[in-house]
Amino acid sequence: MSRRARQQLLRVIAGGFLVGLSGGLLLVRSQAGVPEGVYQAVELADAGSIVGEVLRPSGEGETEEFPVNKDFAACGKEPRHIEWVRVKDGRLLDAVVFIDRIGSGKPFSAAEDTVALRQTHCSFEPQLQIVRDGGNLELRNLDPVMHSARIYEVIQSARRQILNAVQDRDADPISTVIGATRGNAVKIECGVHDFMYAWIFVARNPYYAVVDDRGVFHIDNVPAGTYRLRAWHGRLGYRETKVVISAREQSHVEFIY
Amino acid sequence: MNRRGVLLRRFFSIGVTGLLTLCGGVLVDARPLNSELSDVDPLFAPLQDRQAPPVDARNVEQIELGKMLFFDTRLSGDASISCASCHDPEQGWSFADELSRGYPGTANWRNSPTIVNAVFLRRFFWTGHAPTLEAQAKAAGMGAIEMHGTPGLVELRLAAIPEYRERFARAFGGEIPKSDDVWRAIAAFERTLTQTDTPFDRFLRGDRTALDESQVRGFSLFKGKAGCARCHHGPLLTDEQFHNTGVPASTRWRTDTLARISFNFMQAELGEAKAGLSDDAGLFLFSKRREDLGKFRTAPLRYTKYTAPYMHNGSLADLRQVVEFYNGGGDVNPFNDNKDVKMSRLNLSDSEIADLVDFLESLSGDEVRVTKPRLPSYPARPVDD
Numbered sequence: 224m225s226r227r228a229r230q231q232l233l234r235v236i237a238g239g240f241l242v243g244l245s246g247g248l249l250l251v252r253s254q255a256g257v258p259e260g261v262y263q264a265v266e267l268a269d270a271g272s273i274v275g276e277v278l279r280p281s282g283e284g285e286t287e288e289f290p291v292n293k294d295f296a297a298c299g300k301e302p303r304h305i306e307w308v309r310v311k312d313g314r315l316l317d318a319v320v321f322i323d324r325i326g327s328g329k330p331f332s333a334a335e336d337t338v339a340l341r342q343t344h345c346s347f348e349p350q351l352q353i354v355r356d357g358g359n360l361e362l363r364n365l366d367p368v369m370h371s372a373r374i375y376e377v378i379q380s381a382r383r384q385i386l387n388a389v390q391d392r393d394a395d396p397i398s399t400v401i402g403a404t405r406g407n408a409v410k411i412e413c414g415v416h417d418f419m420y421a422w423i424f425v426a427r428n429p430y431y432a433v434v435d436d437r438g439v440f441h442i443d444n445v446p447a448g449t450y451r452l453r454a455w456h457g458r459l460g461y462r463e464t465k466v467v468i469s470a471r472e473q474s475h476v477e478f479i480y
Numbered sequence: 481m482n483r484r485g486v487l488l489r490r491f492f493s494i495g496v497t498g499l500l501t502l503c504g505g506v507l508v509d510a511r512p513l514n515s516e517l518s519d520v521d522p523l524f525a526p527l528q529d530r531q532a533p534p535v536d537a538r539n540v541e542q543i544e545l546g547k548m549l550f551f552d553t554r555l556s557g558d559a560s561i562s563c564a565s566c567h568d569p570e571q572g573w574s575f576a577d578e579l580s581r582g583y584p585g586t587a588n589w590r591n592s593p594t595i596v597n598a599v600f601l602r603r604f605f606w607t608g609h610a611p612t613l614e615a616q617a618k619a620a621g622m623g624a625i626e627m628h629g630t631p632g633l634v635e636l637r638l639a640a641i642p643e644y645r646e647r648f649a650r651a652f653g654g655e656i657p658k659s660d661d662v663w664r665a666i667a668a669f670e671r672t673l674t675q676t677d678t679p680f681d682r683f684l685r686g687d688r689t690a691l692d693e694s695q696v697r698g699f700s701l702f703k704g705k706a707g708c709a710r711c712h713h714g715p716l717l718t719d720e721q722f723h724n725t726g727v728p729a730s731t732r733w734r735t736d737t738l739a740r741i742s743f744n745f746m747q748a749e750l751g752e753a754k755a756g757l758s759d760d761a762g763l764f765l766f767s768k769r770r771e772d773l774g775k776f777r778t779a780p781l782r783y784t785k786y787t788a789p790y791m792h793n794g795s796l797a798d799l800r801q802v803v804e805f806y807n808g809g810g811d812v813n814p815f816n817d818n819k820d821v822k823m824s825r826l827n828l829s830d831s832e833i834a835d836l837v838d839f840l841e842s843l844s845g846d847e848v849r850v851t852k853p854r855l856p857s858y859p860a861r862p863v864d865d
Contacts, residue, residue, distance in 0.1 A: 381788040381797055383577065384579075414584040
C-alpha cells in the first residue's frame with residue numbers, strides 16, 4: 224500500500240471513530256433525559272420509612288460566653304451564652320438526618336425553595352433551617368443597628384464565601400442563592416457581633432429530617448433500596464451508616480455522637 | 481584548612497551544585513530512606529522548643545494577658561473583630577476561606593497563615609515584611625482591612641476595665657495600659673502556640689514506626705522525585721525565601737467587589753496604584769525590584785492538615801490540589817516571566833500523589849487547642865480616670 228493510500232485509510236478509520244463516538248454520546252444524553260446528579264420527583268408505589276434517634280451518650284453540651292461590648296440598646300448588656308451543642312436526656316438536638324445520593328423519589332415542598340433569616344436582638348433567627356440546593360435566602364435586619372452577614376459554605380476544614388454584606392437598619396432585604404459545592408453545610412456569622420451565628424443545611428433531595436426536641440427523627444416515603452444515611456450537626460460534623468428500606472416497612476437507625 | 485584546600489572544597493561544592501541543578505527534579509538528598517538521615521541530614525530536623533522564652537512570673541502574666549487580648553474584639557476599631565477572628569483555633573489558628581476575613585464592610589486580600597509555630601519564623605506575613613511577632617500583631621491590629629484599631633482608643637477602652645488595668649500593671653508595670661504592651665502581650669501568648677510532637681518529628685528522632693508505609697514513600701518522593709525539599713526543608717519545612725511558583729491569580733478580583741476594592745487599596749497603600757498590576761505582586765510591592773514580582777515566602781508545611789485552603793490567595797482547596805499543582809509544574813500568573821525555573825512537571829503517578837499527601841499529613845500532629853479566656857465586660861459605670 225502506498226503512503227498516500229495508508230494516510231487515506233487512517234483518515235477514514237479516524238473519521239468513523241469520531242462519528243461513532245459522537246453518536247454514542249448523543250445516545251447517552253438522550254437516554255438520561257436530565258443532567259446527571261439532578262434530583263427527580265417521581266410517583267412512588269411502595270415506599271418505606273426511617274425512624275431513629277441521634278444519641279449523645281456523654282450528655283456533653285458545649286457553651287461559650289461572649290461579652291457584649293457595644294450596641295447595648297439592640298443587643299442588651301448581659302453576656303451572651305451561646306449553646307454550640309445542645310443535649311437533652313442523652314439525645315443530641317439541632318441535628319439533621321438525611322439520605323445521601325438518592326436520584327429520585329418524593330417531591331420537594333415549595334417551602335424549601337426560599338427561606339428567610341432575620342437579624343433581631345442581635346441574633347439570627349432561626350438558627351438552623353433547610354434550603355434546597357440552589358434555593359434562595361432572604362436576609363432581613365430588624366435591629367436598630369448595623370449587621371454584617373458573612374455566609375460561608377463549610378467544606379471539611381475549608382470555607383467558601385457565599386456572601387459578605389453589611390446591612391443597616393431599615394435596609395432592603397438581601398437576597399442570595401445558597402448552594403453547596405461539596406457537603407451540605409452553610410454557616411452564617413455576623414462580622415459586627417461575634418456571638419451571632421446560624422446554620423443552613425443544604426438539601427439535594429427532600430429525604431431529610433431535623434431531629435425534634437427529643438432527638439428523634441422520621442423520614443417517610445422512601446423508595447425501597449439500600450442507602451447511605453448520614454447525620455449532620457453544625458458543630459460536631461457528620462456521622463454515617465447504611466440503611467435498608469423495604470416497601471411498607473419501617474427501619475430503625477441510631478446515630479451516636 | 482589551607483587556601484588550596486578551601487579552593488578545592490569550593491570547586492567540589494560548585495560542581496555538585498551544578499550537577500544537581502542539571503538533574504532538575506532530582507533533589508539534593510537522594511539517599512535511601514533507611515539511612516540515618518535524622519541525625520546527620522541538614523535538610524531535615526525535628527522541631528524543638530529551643531526558642532521558647534524563659535518563663536518567669538512576669539512572662540506568665542504577659543502570656544495570660546496576651547491570651548485575653550488575642551480573643552478580645554475591643555482591640556478593633558468598631559469592637560467587632562479580634563486576632564482570633566482571622567487566626568481561629570477551630571480553623572487551624574488561621575481562617576478557612578480563600579481570603580481572610582476583613583474588617584466589617586471590607587474583605588481581606590490574602591489567605592490568613594496559621595500562627596502555630598510562628599515563633600520559629602524569622603519574619604512574618606506572606607511577604608515577610610514584619611520582622612517580629614510584635615510588629616505583625618501591630619500591623620494587623622491597625623490595618624484598615626484587618627482590625628482598624630487606633631492605639632489611643634484601644635488604650636482608653638482597656639483602661640476603662642479594672643481587670644485589664646490590674647493585669648497590665650502586673651505584666652508590664654505602669655498605671656494604664658499602653659498599646660505597645662498590647663502587642664508585646666499578644667506576641668508572648670503566640671510564642672506558646674507550638675506543635676513539635678508530630679509523627680514526622682518522632683520519625684526523625686528515630687521512631688521508624690511513626691510514619692506508615694505510604695508516608696515513608698511520600699517522604700522519599702518529597703526529598704527526591706517531587707523536589708519539594710528544594711524549598712521546603714529545615715525544621716519548619718521552609719527555606720523562608722521568596723518564590724514565584726505560578727500560583728494563578730485569585731478569581732475573587734473578578735467576582736467579589738469587596739475583595740477587588742481591598743486589592744486596589746493595598747496596591748495604592750504600597751505606592752503601586754498606577755502600575756496597572758492585575759494580580760497580587762507579592763514581594764515586589766515592598767522591595768520594588770522587578771525580580772520580586774509574584775514572589776511569596778515559602779510556606780512552612782507544619783500544621784497544614786488544619787489550615788486549608790492553601791497558597792497566598794487560598795486558591796488550592798486541599799493538600800491533594802497542592803500536590804497536583806506542583807505535579808503540573810505550577811500554573812500561570814501575570815508575572816510568569818518571573819516564575820521560578822525550578823518549577824517543572826514532576827510526572828508523579830496517582831499513587832505517588834496519594835503518598836505525598838499522606839506524608840504531608842504527618843507534619844501536623846494533634847490540634848493545638850486552648851481554653852478560651854473569660855473576658856471582662858465594661859463596668860456598669862465608668863471608672864475614674
